[in-house]
Amino acid sequence: MSKENQPKKLKDEKKAMLYSIIPGIGQFYNEQKFKGFVFLGITLAFIYEMIVFGANAITGLFTLGSVPVEDHSLFIMIGGTLQLIIIVIFLAFYALNIYDAKTVATRWNKQLPVNTTAKSVLYNVYDNGFPYLLIVPAYLMMAFTIIFPVLVTLFMAFTNYDFYHIPPANLIDWIGIKNFTNILFLSSYRDAFTSVFSWTIIWTLCATTLQISLGIITAVITNQSFIKGKRFFGVIFLLPWAVPAFITILSFSNMFNDSIGAINTQVIPLLNHLPFIEIGQVAWKTQALWSKVAIVLIQGWLGFPYIYVMTTSILQSIPEDLYEAAKIDGANAIQRFKEITLPMIFMVAAPTFITQYTGNFNNFSMIYLFNNGGPGSVGGGAGATDILISWIYKLTTGTSPQYSMAAAITLIISTLVISVSLIVFRKTKAFNMEDA
Amino acid sequence: MKNKLKSQKTSTFLSHFFTYAFMIALSIIIIYPLLITASSAFKSGNITAFSLDFNADWTLANFQRLFSETLYGTWYMNTLIVATSTMVVQVALITLAGYAYSRYNFMGRKKSLIFFLVIQMVPTMAALTAFYVMALLLGALDQFWFLSMLYIGGGIPMNTWLMKGYFDTVPKELDESAKLDGAGHFRIFWQIILPLVRPMIAVQALWAFMGPFGDFMLARFLLRSPEKITVAVGLQTFISNPQNQKVSLFAAGAILIAVPISILFFMLQKNFVSGLTSGGTKG
Known part of the structure; x- marks a missing residue:
């Protein structure tokens, strides 16, 4: 046995x-x-x-x-x-x-x-x-x-593929890391890269933070119980998300035209009727700074509804007795907001917020459709409002395409975006990998 | 006591006042650009900029011109073809994959989920030149199937995550009891779980469908002939050339896209609110 x-x-x-x-x-x-x-x-x-x-x-x-x-x-x-x-x-x-x-x-x-x-x-x-x-x-x-x-x-990214080397008439060759060294050391490319890169970072931070805070503020304000016509306002606040973005961006592009646009011909004169307000014509499309301001504002308009919708549903899921208990403990409205509401929102929505930042980092349509990256030029074919992604597009589709250079820049920004967001994801424990 | 009551009353009044003021101001800021764009579609004459004036002559001729003088109808059909095929295939793929990630514990699951997260951050744009070369090699310039495939592939990583998150909210006890009753893999998926995630599927379908209507970059790069382009690329040509602005035609064309899409959007709005938050929390 x-x-x-x-x-x-x-x-x-x-x-x-x-x-x-x-x-x-x-x-x-x-x-x-x-x-x-x-x-x-x-x-x-x-x-x-x-x-x-x-x-x-x-x-x-x-x-x-x-x-x-x-x-x-x-x-x-x-x-x-x-x-x-x-x-x-x-x-x-x-x-x-x-x-x-x-x-x-x-x-x-x-x-x-x-x-x-x-x-x-x-x-x-x-x-x-x-x-x-x-x-x-x-x-x-x-x-x-x-x-x-x-x-x-x-x-x-490691070849010399550009408008001098278009197959099949010419051969393409491996050139090692020359594209990368050019970006770092060749002054024309380095200047363009630094300028475009720093604006990309500023743009990402400003536009995304604006749309997130506007979304949260709107959600918190409209969530008060006394408000009448919630559904009506709810529909209006969602419109910027419901209408395809390229349409609104193109409309805004027309509205912000320096000479004939509605902002300069209608809105500013109307605002000037109000007391203490005196605004002149603004060069939205021809001055770099004002173009940048306009783009950030428009992105706030376009991007806040998504955050608003999300935050509203989070707010509705916070149990009321949490606030009651805090009230009994003597917490005032601001404290209640800081200690209960905000942490709750961030706990649930942190991953979404991060994707909003990466999304704007690569927000091609906004930049390209509003003013085609213009005005002016910062070298390397890039305009003053060009972000990395729209610069890559120009390098690829322009009259003298620099394919390999575009690929090298692509590689740099992809590595960057991925490593930064991985660090943030890990830090915030946004995606609980134990569960995954 | 009385004073305190009074000050409380004024502070409530003030808070109500500012709340409504904020909401009304925001509404105006939202409606104004949309309204002046939409109203331009009904104005006669050659206008070059959107503006709010109600003294214009109202007409429907712009819509007629859109279909007789431009290729708008063709563009619209093109976009519908691309959007529908993108929607059907993408929803099928991400539903299957999301279900697998939610319900099965297989080798490489965790790693590939992280891979999804990482690949999702690489902009589609990153490979623009590669797409072009592939299109050359496959003879796929001007071909809808190629564009549609790129949309589908680009949407898979993020949407699989969202889909998985939604599947996670369906209790696992359901599958287990079905399994005890002798249901196979496919039956559990098809007959028991799938009907419960319909809201999320509707949301995903809408997003996949809306994508091609809004995408500009890939469509413009890969579709070259005027009769092959999508509606977004076509409309941009109306307004991009400063010498030849067809603002009212642009507005008319925009209305015909925005209205049906917004209606779909508001019909499904309830669904995607729940889809978003549950997908976000459960990760």
Whole structure:
């Protein structure tokens, strides 16, 4: 009796893993024929692909082509990137194959059931792999539209792709980190970069803080119980969010026109009727400072409803007795707001606030549609109100495009945004990763 | 005592007064730009700037001109095609993925969730040149499917997070009892959980649908022929050229976009308020 229960070595894990150096063989050893054939098939398909296409694609990635006109450097780069992804996927599969050989061998030894028939293997894949089935479509789409393009951009940042080097007439070459050193040390680019970068930071902080505080203030004020016509005001306050932003930005752009715009011809004269107010015509579109003021104000107008809606629903979820208790303890209205309301809002809405900041950091439409980054120029093709993202757009779409430079700047700002927000996320514990 | 009561009364009066003053002022600031844009659509003659004056001659001719003199109708159809396909595919993908992240504990789950969070911060713009090269290679310039795919992919990370957050609010006991009753993976998802997250699906559908109506950058960059562009790019041409401003046509075209979208927006407003906060809290 006790002898039969002794675990006896049915399969050797090390042997199974060793066999799996050729994927599939380890699975044969584990008596999983169907799996073995599938794994072997995948490996053969990969080897075939490498011979027919892959090997060339990888060497192409190093040379980026050698004969102008005949070799299209960009397409070669894309092919090479694609091949890299295929190789990474195969390596992941390869690791999985060895891991699988080991775990199945262990199952034999522990006398746990092992699926040997095709049907049971397939069912097992469905049962355990169901979540993967659900996420694979999303990942495929992201691979094609985000991961792959970002990789290509990454590579581009280290090439000399610009209007002097347009394939297929010219070849593109690797130039190392020259684009990055140019941004840092070449005075024309460095000045433009510093100027655009500092305005981007100021813009992000001012505009986002304005829209968040306006949203919170509006929510707190309209949440008072005595107010009549709450629904009516609620609809009006949501209008800036409901109407597509590009329409309102273009309207504002027209309204802020220096000579014919409604602000200078209607609003300011009207305000001047009020006592003590004396405002002259403001050069909204031609003076950098006033353009910046206008853009920040408009973004406040556009962005506050989202925060307002969110804050209102948070306010309604705060239990009334919290305030009652605070009142009994002698806290006045301001204290109650500071100690109860604000912390509550920030606890729930902190992640949203952070995404608002990153959103404005990359708020292309606002800058581009209002005044096309103008007025004036700060070098490198950028205007006074251009933020990094709209500068990249200009570098890419202008008459003398600087693709690789744009890619290098993209890389810098993406690294920046990601690291800053990761730090903030971690600090605020905005996304509770224990739960995730 | 009397004095105290009186001062309390005045302070209530003042607080009420300032509250209403704030709300009315804010309403005016919101309505004014929208009103002068909208009213320009009904003015005859060649106006170059929006303004508030009610002495103009009112007309519907601008709407007629929009469809007879410009390609507005074509643009609108283009945008509808892109928006609808974006909406259908994106909602399907993020619902599946959000469900998987909410309900299953699989290898790599936590890491890939963080990956979503990170990739979400990379601006779509970042890869503009790469998109262009890909489009060249695939012959996809001027093609709606390519643009639509970029919208779909760009929206996946953030919206999967939101979707997951909403799925998290549906109690897990529901799945467990269904499982005990012998329901399979697919049935639990399709028949039990999915009907409960309909509000969030409606919100996501609306956002995905609105995206192409508002996007300017990608559409302008990837759609090149005048009869292939979307309505946002088209309308911008009416107003961007200072020598040839068609302000009233712009306004008329804007109304035809803003009104249906705003109506959808207000119809679904209740849903996305709950969707937003629950997605935010549960992360």
